[in-house]
Amino acid sequence: MKITELYPDVITEGLNYELKTVLSQDNPLKWAKTIVRFANGEGGIIFVGVNDNRDAFGLSIEEIDKMKNLVVQINDRHIFPHAKYAFSMRSVDNDAERFILAIKVFLSDSVVRYRDGDFNETVYVKGDGYTTPASPEEIVSLSRKKHGVDNSVSDVPYDKKEWSRYLTVCGQYRKNNSLPDEKELQNEQIVSKDGYATTGLLMFKNDYNDPDSMITCRLWRGSNKAGEVLDTGRYTGPLLDVFDNALTFIERNTKIGWKKTSEGGREEIRSYPREAVREVLVNAIAHRDYSIMGTQIDVDIYQDRIEVVSPGSWLLPKPYEQYPVGSIPSIRRNQTIAACLDVANLMERGGTGFQTIAGSYRQAEPEKQPIVASYPGFLKLTLFDLLYGNSTDNENLADFDAVIEEDESVTEDQRKIVQLLRDGPMAPKELQEASSYQSRGSFLKYVINPLLADNKIRKGAKGGRLTTYELVNKSES
Known part of the structure; x- marks a missing residue:
């Protein structure tokens, strides 16, 4: 046998x-x-x-x-x-x-x-x-x-001046813009009773710069990693600074559009709901396994989705999809880091972060619902672009084209550029090749700069060869 x-x-x-x-x-x-x-x-x-x-x-x-x-x-x-x-x-x-x-x-x-x-x-x-x-x-x-990496008491005395950036973010997100005092941090076991910071709180300190806080962000041309990287960012430092930088990267490299309302006005719509993006990043920071050396959180933006990969496997006994929406148990790998995010009002105390993400997609088609996938050693959460390939986006672009056509000040070269940017951000060199201009200076002066000034396009990534331009769909009226 x-x-x-x-x-x-x-x-x-x-x-x-x-x-x-x-x-x-x-x-x-x-x-x-x-x-x-x-x-x-x-x-x-x-x-x-x-x-x-x-x-x-x-x-x-x-x-x-x-x-x-x-x-x-x-x-x-x-x-x-x-x-x-x-x-x-x-x-x-x-x-x-x-x-x-x-x-x-x-x-x-x-x-x-x-x-x-x-x-x-x-x-x-x-x-x-x-x-x-x-x-x-x-x-x-x-x-x-x-x-655990975050719940030991360090030998560093808590001084609010050394955590001023953390406290500033707390003021931005907390009700009435209040700041937590030392007594509140002690009640949450973030600071010891005799005034020393826990190792988790050290990761929010102004001068924290260990590599274990790293988030790497990339913007890809196309739907997989075989394409060109259009923008990239590697962020380390205090955890909330890294969070803010990653959030800014995503905002910079995703679309903000608009749709017509029943009253005849226009309503702003986003490729990715802001609350979903925030919850994904906060959960990745709170639940990643910081004991796995040499790893980081990866954020990859493709033409139709965002994938956030975090070191550390799914902690619950059953897969994500086997839990009814609204009933996922709360299990925290990093108690003190999660408590710091709780105090800043960035993380749901009841463990409802995944429900918040799902709720922001409740009107989306089934194929665009967020996906949580667990693999040995890491967790991947995928958000889908709500504007990609749907009728609202097509109507938005059609209306945008109509505005361009009706604007007699827009030159033929500028129309070509607008048409190219419908497919996503592009670098100046690629755009210039489609124009009649040989000189980069003249191309920027007579084609790009007027479109920027009229708020028809905007800069995407900034810095050297990685500079890109993209359409500004939200401002047409």
Whole structure:
């Protein structure tokens, strides 16, 4: 009998497990390091009485008892802190004479080591399909993951002058523009009772500049990463500064249009609801796994969508789509960072951020509803462009063309430029190639600058070769 037949309800594609014929008493490290690895990772199961071909031949009751006693003995003498585990058995024959021993190892709250002698301790983690000693960097990362990166009390006294930028943002978003005082921050456990900042609050300090706060933003031509990057930004620093810079990048590189109202006026519409964009960024900052070294939040803007990828897997037991709208439980990976965002009135205390995102898209077609996708090690949230390819956008552009046609001051070259920009932002060099001007200076003076002055187009990305221009759909009337 194969082990997969004996344990069809347990062995799954994503399960961590190892197969052992027996547990050696002479060389316990050979199997005990797997216990350490599982305790340091996501837990797992060791099946004893199985060969390399996955044949479950089983062990006698006497042998099972010896294996259990050996695990207890090695865990007590060599594994620190002691691993938590549970034994179970299943018979491999009808006579119930031979059994498979399953040792289920649970995830530990601390970094687990294998101790060999008084001064030799090794931390074991999962390698590329095997168990390997952890490097110093991996031990630091593992420790941060186990103990949290934001809830320890630092040795930095809280001084509101050193957090003035954080307090300024609090004033912008809080009711009545009030600022939190030290007592409120202490009540939220953001500042200790004796006045010291937590490590989470340090990430909002004016001079914070560690790379773990990074958000990388890119604007792509087209619908995938095979196209040209039209604009890019890499932002580090205090978390709310990074948030503000990323929000500005998205605002700069997405459309703001308008639609006719029943009263004959015009109403502003956006490619992406402002509240949805804000919630996506805030949730990415609050819930990313800061213990994964060398990573950042990625924001990619395509012609039809925005994708925000954040390090750290989905924390809930079921996929996002299996929770009814309005009933997603609130689980926070970074308690103090989330509390800082709560105090600033940027994050919903009830964990309703995803509901806010879904609510802002309630009038959108089914194919344009936001998507949450969880992968091993990261989470991706996709927002779709509400103006892309729909009738409102087409009517908007048609009305825009009519205004251009009726304006006798618009030259033929300018009409060509407007037509090209209907497909999205473009660089000056590309636009000039479609005009009759050979001189860049003359092209800018007689084609681009008048369109800018009349607010028919605007600058997108700023800075050198990455400068782009785009239509200003919102101001036509």
